[in-house]
Amino acid sequence: LLRGGKRVGRGRRVLAMDATLLPAQRSDGEAAWGVGSDGGWVYGYKLHLLVDLDTGEVLALRVTPASWHDSPVGRGMLWGVERFPGEKPPVVVADAAYEGEANFRLTRRRGMLLVTGHNRRRGRPKGRGRLLNLRRRGRGAYRRLLGRRWELETVFGLLKGPMGLVGAVGRVRGLKAVALQVEAWVMAWSVVAQLLGQAGLPITRVLRAVA
Numbered sequence: 001l002l003r004g005g006k007r008v009g010r011g012r013r014v015l016a017m018d019a020t021l022l023p024a025q026r027s028d029g030e031a032a033w034g035v036g037s038d039g040g041w042v043y044g045y046k047l048h049l050l051v052d053l054d055t056g057e058v059l060a061l062r063v064t065p066a067s068w069h070d071s072p073v074g075r076g077m078l079w080g081v082e083r084f085p086g087e088k089p090p091v092v093v094a095d096a097a098y099e100g101e102a103n104f105r106l107t108r109r110r111g112m113l114l115v116t117g118h119n120r121r122r123g124r125p126k127g128r129g130r131l132l133n134l135r136r137r138g139r140g141a142y143r144r145l146l147g148r149r150w151e152l153e154t155v156f157g158l159l160k161g162p163m164g165l166v167g168a169v170g171r172v173r174g175l176k177a178v179a180l181q182v183e184a185w186v187m188a189w190s191v192v193a194q195l196l197g198q199a200g201l202p203i204t205r206v207l208r209a210v211a
Contacts, residue, residue, distance in 0.1 A: 013090040014145060015059065015112075016152040017050040017077060017098065019070045022166060022182070028173040034066025037095075042066055045169065045178050047159075049186070050077040050092075053151050056193025058186055063179040070097040075106055089113050093146050104129020115146050159185055 024031035024044035031044050046068060050060040060077035074094065081090065089111050096117035104127070107114040114129075115136055136142040159165040165185045169178050 012088040014053045014148060015050060015081070015090050015092045016053050016149055017048070017060075017074045017092060017094045018149065018152045018156070019046050019048040019073070019097075020156040020160065021046055021066050022160070022169045022178070024178070025170065025173055030065065030173070030175045032065035032067035034068075045175070046070075047156070047165075047182055048073045048077065049152065049155070050074070050081070051152055051155060053148055055197055056155075056190070058190050061183065061186055063175065063182050065175070071100045071103060074098045075100070075103050078103070078106055078110065078112070081110065081112065083111055091115060091145055093149050095149060099130060099133065101127035101129050104133065115142050117146070155189065159189060163188065 021034055021036050021042040022045045023042055026043060028044075033041055033043050034046055035041050044066050046064050046066045048060075048062040048064065048070065049058060051058055060080055062073050062077060064073060074097075078092065083090075090113070092107060092112055092114045094114065094116045096119040098114070099116040099119060103116075104114055108129070114133070116133055118134055118137060137146065163185055165182065168181045168185060172178055172181055
């Protein structure tokens with residue numbers, strides 16, 4: 001069985017989820033203020049993605065006002081991940097914004113393994129899922145997997161930079177209109193990823209070349 005250019009049932013899929021801010025017009029009443037990873041504030045929306053890092057396939061997409069927290073949105077996206085017979089539990093990598101006990105419980109029930117960053121400002125984790133996550137982060141294999149988050153950040157960079165998503169979003173107002181623009185741009189990215197896969201160019205190799 002082939003899915004997105006990769007044989008399912010062999011190896012282990014590595015998925016990544018993250019979010020990025022998209023500036024909006026100040027006259028857009030449905031947008032909101034949100035803080036980015038660099039600590040800067042942006043008025044606009046937030047694009048949340050869940051991506052298969054080996055095929056480039058977009059498994060889930062959400063667009064929200066920029067003030068929405070990543071963790072519950074990520075939890076909603078994880079509900080829709082399909083599992084296939086004979087497939088090893090997928091690994092989901094994410095930053096510390098998704099380090100919530102509810103997310104670890106969900107991924108356990110769904111037969112997935114969530115590995116996230118750790119926010120030291122929150123102190124030592126107390127829940128079972130967060131404690132196990134902290135221990136896994138000390139192992140070299142999981143550290144390397146967690147390091148693959150940058151591949152999704154590169155996807156965001158391509159969408160917002162060369163592919164012109166920021167400019168497209170800035171020309172419309174309202175959550176529905178912004179979501180339609182985002183879906184069109186992400187669909188274009190998915191087509192490119194699929195064509196590259198068919199040509200025998202894994203998306204990870206292309207991302208490394210672009211970076």
